[in-house]
Amino acid sequence: MEKVYHLVSEEEAGIRIDKLLTTVDEEWSRTQIQEWIKSEHVLVNGKKVKTNYKCEVNDKIIVNIPEPVPLNIEAEEMDLDIVYEDSDVIVVNKPRGMVVHPAPGHTSGTLVNGLMAHCKDLSGINGVMRPGIVHRIDKDTSGLLMVAKNDVAHEALVEQLVAKTVTRKYEAIVHGVIPHDFGTIDAPIGRDKTDRQKMAVVDNGKHAVTHFRVIERFTDFTHVECELETGRTHQIRVHMKYIGYPLAGDPKYGPRKTLDIDGQALHAGVLGFVHPRTKEYLEFQSPAPEEFQNLLDYLNKRK
CATH class of the missing domain: 3.10.290.10 (RNA-binding S4 domain)
Structure with missing residues:
Protein backbone atom coordinates (compact mmCIF):
# COMPACT_ATOMS: atom_id res chain seq x y z
CA MET A 1 0.00 0.00 0.00
CA PRO A 66 -5.67 1.62 -0.94
CA GLU A 67 -4.77 -0.93 -3.58
CA PRO A 68 -6.86 -0.49 -6.73
CA VAL A 69 -9.69 -2.95 -7.11
CA PRO A 70 -8.60 -5.42 -9.81
CA LEU A 71 -10.59 -5.01 -12.97
CA ASN A 72 -10.83 -7.43 -15.84
CA ILE A 73 -9.28 -5.29 -18.56
CA GLU A 74 -9.74 -7.10 -21.85
CA ALA A 75 -7.24 -7.03 -24.69
CA GLU A 76 -8.87 -5.66 -27.84
CA GLU A 77 -7.51 -5.91 -31.37
CA MET A 78 -7.03 -2.39 -32.77
CA ASP A 79 -5.29 -0.86 -35.75
CA LEU A 80 -2.75 1.07 -33.65
CA ASP A 81 -0.36 3.53 -35.30
CA ILE A 82 2.94 2.25 -33.84
CA VAL A 83 5.71 4.73 -34.69
CA TYR A 84 8.53 2.85 -32.92
CA GLU A 85 8.89 -0.34 -30.90
CA ASP A 86 11.66 -2.43 -29.34
CA SER A 87 11.94 -4.69 -26.28
CA ASP A 88 11.67 -1.72 -23.86
CA VAL A 89 9.60 1.05 -25.39
CA ILE A 90 6.67 1.66 -27.72
CA VAL A 91 5.91 5.05 -29.27
CA VAL A 92 2.33 5.21 -30.48
CA ASN A 93 0.44 7.91 -32.36
CA LYS A 94 -2.92 8.17 -30.54
CA PRO A 95 -5.93 9.28 -32.59
CA ARG A 96 -8.36 11.97 -31.45
CA GLY A 97 -11.28 10.62 -29.44
CA MET A 98 -9.42 7.70 -27.85
CA VAL A 99 -9.06 7.52 -24.05
CA VAL A 100 -5.56 6.49 -22.94
CA HIS A 101 -6.39 4.08 -20.12
CA PRO A 102 -9.45 2.39 -18.57
CA ALA A 103 -11.28 3.81 -15.59
CA PRO A 104 -14.19 2.52 -13.52
CA GLY A 105 -17.20 2.48 -15.79
CA HIS A 106 -15.06 2.81 -18.91
CA THR A 107 -13.05 -0.36 -19.38
CA SER A 108 -13.01 -0.86 -23.14
CA GLY A 109 -11.97 0.94 -26.29
CA THR A 110 -8.95 2.61 -24.67
CA LEU A 111 -5.36 2.71 -25.87
CA VAL A 112 -4.42 0.28 -23.08
CA ASN A 113 -6.96 -2.27 -24.37
CA GLY A 114 -5.31 -2.06 -27.78
CA LEU A 115 -1.78 -2.24 -26.39
CA MET A 116 -2.64 -5.38 -24.41
CA ALA A 117 -3.64 -7.10 -27.66
CA HIS A 118 -0.57 -5.76 -29.46
CA CYS A 119 2.02 -7.04 -26.99
CA LYS A 120 2.05 -9.18 -23.87
CA ASP A 121 4.74 -7.21 -22.03
CA LEU A 122 3.81 -3.90 -20.42
CA SER A 123 5.22 -2.35 -17.24
CA GLY A 124 3.18 -2.97 -14.09
CA ILE A 125 4.18 0.07 -12.04
CA ASN A 126 0.87 1.88 -12.58
CA GLY A 127 -1.20 -1.19 -11.74
CA VAL A 128 -3.90 -3.00 -13.68
CA MET A 129 -5.62 0.16 -14.88
CA ARG A 130 -2.64 1.75 -16.61
CA PRO A 131 -0.11 -0.91 -17.64
CA GLY A 132 2.78 0.63 -19.55
CA ILE A 133 1.42 4.18 -19.37
CA VAL A 134 4.20 6.64 -18.50
CA HIS A 135 2.33 9.85 -19.38
CA ARG A 136 -1.04 10.74 -20.86
CA ILE A 137 -2.68 13.03 -23.37
CA ASP A 138 -6.34 13.99 -23.25
CA LYS A 139 -9.02 12.02 -25.08
CA ASP A 140 -9.51 14.63 -27.81
CA THR A 141 -5.80 15.44 -28.15
CA SER A 142 -4.04 13.42 -30.84
CA GLY A 143 -0.38 12.53 -31.06
CA LEU A 144 2.66 10.77 -29.68
CA LEU A 145 2.90 8.83 -26.42
CA MET A 146 5.73 6.71 -25.02
CA VAL A 147 4.78 3.40 -23.42
CA ALA A 148 7.04 1.23 -21.23
CA LYS A 149 7.22 -2.54 -21.79
CA ASN A 150 8.95 -3.26 -18.47
CA ASP A 151 9.37 -1.64 -15.05
CA VAL A 152 13.03 -0.66 -15.56
CA ALA A 153 12.14 1.27 -18.71
CA HIS A 154 9.12 2.80 -16.96
CA GLU A 155 11.19 4.14 -14.07
CA ALA A 156 13.85 5.54 -16.42
CA LEU A 157 11.27 7.38 -18.53
CA VAL A 158 9.48 8.78 -15.47
CA GLU A 159 12.84 10.06 -14.14
CA GLN A 160 13.30 11.96 -17.40
CA LEU A 161 9.84 13.50 -17.09
CA VAL A 162 10.63 14.59 -13.53
CA ALA A 163 13.99 16.00 -14.66
CA LYS A 164 12.20 17.87 -17.51
CA THR A 165 14.47 16.37 -20.16
CA VAL A 166 11.74 14.82 -22.33
CA THR A 167 10.96 16.83 -25.48
CA ARG A 168 7.20 17.34 -25.89
CA LYS A 169 6.02 19.75 -28.57
CA TYR A 170 2.37 20.30 -29.51
CA GLU A 171 0.62 22.11 -32.33
CA ALA A 172 -2.46 24.10 -31.39
CA ILE A 173 -4.94 26.51 -32.93
CA VAL A 174 -6.00 29.22 -30.49
CA HIS A 175 -8.58 32.01 -30.49
CA GLY A 176 -7.19 35.50 -31.04
CA VAL A 177 -4.12 36.87 -32.75
CA ILE A 178 -1.00 36.60 -30.59
CA PRO A 179 1.13 39.72 -31.30
CA HIS A 180 4.51 38.39 -30.13
CA ASP A 181 6.38 35.52 -31.80
CA PHE A 182 7.56 33.74 -28.65
CA GLY A 183 6.47 33.49 -25.04
CA THR A 184 6.74 31.54 -21.80
CA ILE A 185 3.86 30.96 -19.40
CA ASP A 186 5.06 30.23 -15.86
CA ALA A 187 1.93 29.86 -13.74
CA PRO A 188 1.00 27.18 -11.15
CA ILE A 189 -1.88 24.83 -11.98
CA GLY A 190 -4.30 23.11 -9.61
CA ARG A 191 -7.99 22.28 -9.26
CA ASP A 192 -10.36 25.12 -10.13
CA LYS A 193 -11.82 26.31 -6.81
CA THR A 194 -15.27 26.88 -8.33
CA ASP A 195 -15.43 23.80 -10.60
CA ARG A 196 -13.73 20.59 -9.46
CA GLN A 197 -13.96 19.15 -12.99
CA LYS A 198 -11.56 21.82 -14.26
CA MET A 199 -7.97 22.81 -13.69
CA ALA A 200 -6.93 26.45 -13.35
CA VAL A 201 -4.04 28.75 -12.52
CA VAL A 202 -4.19 28.94 -8.72
CA ASP A 203 -1.87 30.31 -6.03
CA ASN A 204 -1.20 26.95 -4.36
CA GLY A 205 -1.05 24.95 -7.60
CA LYS A 206 1.83 22.86 -8.92
CA HIS A 207 4.69 24.49 -10.80
CA ALA A 208 3.87 24.59 -14.53
CA VAL A 209 5.80 26.07 -17.46
CA THR A 210 4.77 26.19 -21.13
CA HIS A 211 6.85 27.76 -23.92
CA PHE A 212 5.15 28.78 -27.15
CA ARG A 213 6.02 30.21 -30.56
CA VAL A 214 3.74 31.49 -33.29
CA ILE A 215 3.71 29.43 -36.49
CA GLU A 216 1.09 31.44 -38.40
CA ARG A 217 -1.46 34.18 -37.74
CA PHE A 218 -4.94 34.28 -39.21
CA THR A 219 -7.76 36.86 -39.08
CA ASP A 220 -8.92 35.89 -35.59
CA PHE A 221 -6.95 32.72 -34.76
CA THR A 222 -3.27 31.77 -34.31
CA HIS A 223 -1.45 28.53 -35.13
CA VAL A 224 1.14 27.93 -32.40
CA GLU A 225 3.67 25.37 -31.23
CA CYS A 226 3.68 24.76 -27.47
CA GLU A 227 6.54 23.01 -25.70
CA LEU A 228 5.98 21.52 -22.26
CA GLU A 229 8.60 21.98 -19.58
CA THR A 230 6.30 20.39 -17.01
CA GLY A 231 3.34 18.08 -17.59
CA ARG A 232 0.32 19.09 -15.52
CA THR A 233 -3.23 17.99 -16.29
CA HIS A 234 -4.67 20.11 -19.16
CA GLN A 235 -1.56 22.30 -18.96
CA ILE A 236 -1.56 23.81 -22.47
CA ARG A 237 -5.33 24.25 -22.44
CA VAL A 238 -5.26 26.03 -19.05
CA HIS A 239 -2.18 28.16 -19.78
CA MET A 240 -3.38 29.41 -23.17
CA LYS A 241 -6.74 30.34 -21.68
CA TYR A 242 -4.92 32.10 -18.82
CA ILE A 243 -3.12 34.46 -21.22
CA GLY A 244 -6.32 35.12 -23.18
CA TYR A 245 -5.89 32.74 -26.14
CA PRO A 246 -7.96 29.60 -25.43
CA LEU A 247 -7.75 26.60 -27.73
CA ALA A 248 -10.20 26.37 -30.60
CA GLY A 249 -12.85 23.73 -30.04
CA ASP A 250 -12.02 23.26 -26.35
CA PRO A 251 -15.33 22.33 -24.67
CA LYS A 252 -13.98 22.85 -21.17
CA TYR A 253 -11.81 25.97 -21.39
CA GLY A 254 -12.74 27.66 -24.67
CA PRO A 255 -15.63 29.86 -25.86
CA ARG A 256 -18.80 28.31 -27.25
CA LYS A 257 -18.48 30.07 -30.59
CA THR A 258 -15.49 28.37 -32.15
CA LEU A 259 -14.24 26.36 -35.12
CA ASP A 260 -16.06 23.26 -36.32
CA ILE A 261 -14.01 20.62 -34.51
CA ASP A 262 -15.02 17.96 -32.01
CA GLY A 263 -12.75 18.83 -29.09
CA GLN A 264 -9.67 21.01 -28.69
CA ALA A 265 -7.37 21.62 -31.69
CA LEU A 266 -4.27 20.14 -30.08
CA HIS A 267 -1.76 17.61 -31.43
CA ALA A 268 1.33 16.13 -29.74
CA GLY A 269 3.61 16.27 -32.78
CA VAL A 270 7.14 15.86 -31.38
CA LEU A 271 8.35 13.45 -28.67
CA GLY A 272 11.99 12.95 -27.71
CA PHE A 273 13.66 11.02 -24.89
CA VAL A 274 16.82 9.09 -23.97
CA HIS A 275 16.33 5.36 -24.53
CA PRO A 276 16.35 3.64 -21.11
CA ARG A 277 18.68 0.86 -22.27
CA THR A 278 20.89 2.25 -25.07
CA LYS A 279 21.05 5.80 -23.63
CA GLU A 280 20.62 7.12 -27.17
CA TYR A 281 18.44 10.19 -27.66
CA LEU A 282 15.44 9.35 -29.83
CA GLU A 283 13.06 11.88 -31.34
CA PHE A 284 9.86 11.21 -33.25
CA GLN A 285 7.55 13.43 -35.26
CA SER A 286 3.93 13.01 -36.27
CA PRO A 287 2.10 15.40 -38.60
CA ALA A 288 -1.19 16.80 -37.35
CA PRO A 289 -4.23 14.74 -38.42
CA GLU A 290 -6.38 15.57 -41.43
CA GLU A 291 -9.07 17.30 -39.36
CA PHE A 292 -6.45 19.69 -37.93
CA GLN A 293 -4.98 20.38 -41.39
CA ASN A 294 -8.46 21.06 -42.76
CA LEU A 295 -8.96 23.76 -40.13
CA LEU A 296 -5.70 25.42 -41.15
CA ASP A 297 -6.77 25.34 -44.81
CA TYR A 298 -10.10 26.88 -43.87
CA LEU A 299 -8.42 29.67 -41.88
CA ASN A 300 -6.02 30.37 -44.75
CA LYS A 301 -8.93 30.79 -47.18
CA ARG A 302 -10.57 33.28 -44.79
CA LYS A 303 -7.49 35.52 -44.65
Missing part, protein backbone atom coordinates in the same frame (compact mmCIF):
# COMPACT_ATOMS: atom_id res chain seq x y z
CA GLU A 2 1.48 3.34 -1.09
CA LYS A 3 1.80 6.06 1.56
CA VAL A 4 1.77 9.81 0.89
CA TYR A 5 2.92 12.23 3.58
CA HIS A 6 1.99 15.92 3.81
CA LEU A 7 2.91 18.57 6.39
CA VAL A 8 0.35 21.38 6.64
CA SER A 9 1.82 24.85 6.01
CA GLU A 10 0.68 28.19 7.43
CA GLU A 11 -1.07 28.99 4.12
CA GLU A 12 -3.01 25.72 4.30
CA ALA A 13 -4.19 26.11 7.90
CA GLY A 14 -7.98 26.34 8.21
CA ILE A 15 -8.68 24.45 4.98
CA ARG A 16 -10.90 21.35 5.19
CA ILE A 17 -8.83 18.21 4.89
CA ASP A 18 -10.88 16.77 2.01
CA LYS A 19 -10.35 19.99 0.05
CA LEU A 20 -6.67 20.31 0.94
CA LEU A 21 -5.81 16.80 -0.21
CA THR A 22 -7.14 17.49 -3.72
CA THR A 23 -4.21 19.93 -4.07
CA VAL A 24 -1.65 17.32 -2.97
CA ASP A 25 -2.36 15.10 -5.97
CA GLU A 26 -4.42 16.50 -8.84
CA GLU A 27 -5.68 13.02 -9.73
CA TRP A 28 -7.45 12.62 -6.38
CA SER A 29 -11.10 13.64 -6.43
CA ARG A 30 -12.79 15.09 -3.36
CA THR A 31 -15.31 12.22 -3.33
CA GLN A 32 -12.50 9.68 -3.41
CA ILE A 33 -10.67 11.44 -0.57
CA GLN A 34 -13.84 11.55 1.55
CA GLU A 35 -14.18 7.77 1.14
CA TRP A 36 -10.55 7.32 2.22
CA ILE A 37 -11.14 9.50 5.30
CA LYS A 38 -14.26 7.55 6.29
CA SER A 39 -12.43 4.23 5.87
CA GLU A 40 -9.51 5.56 7.97
CA HIS A 41 -7.01 5.52 5.11
CA VAL A 42 -6.24 9.15 6.06
CA LEU A 43 -4.74 9.93 9.45
CA VAL A 44 -3.82 13.30 10.98
CA ASN A 45 -1.10 13.15 13.62
CA GLY A 46 -1.76 9.42 13.79
CA LYS A 47 -5.48 9.82 14.48
CA LYS A 48 -8.63 9.44 12.38
CA VAL A 49 -10.58 12.61 11.54
CA LYS A 50 -13.87 13.59 9.92
CA THR A 51 -14.15 14.86 6.36
CA ASN A 52 -14.86 18.41 7.59
CA TYR A 53 -11.75 18.56 9.82
CA LYS A 54 -9.98 21.90 9.41
CA CYS A 55 -6.23 21.50 9.17
CA GLU A 56 -3.83 23.20 11.57
CA VAL A 57 -0.24 24.32 11.02
CA ASN A 58 2.25 21.42 11.16
CA ASP A 59 -0.44 18.75 11.08
CA LYS A 60 1.15 15.57 9.78
CA ILE A 61 -1.17 13.92 7.28
CA ILE A 62 -0.62 10.35 6.13
CA VAL A 63 -2.65 9.03 3.20
CA ASN A 64 -2.57 5.24 2.92
CA ILE A 65 -3.64 4.83 -0.70
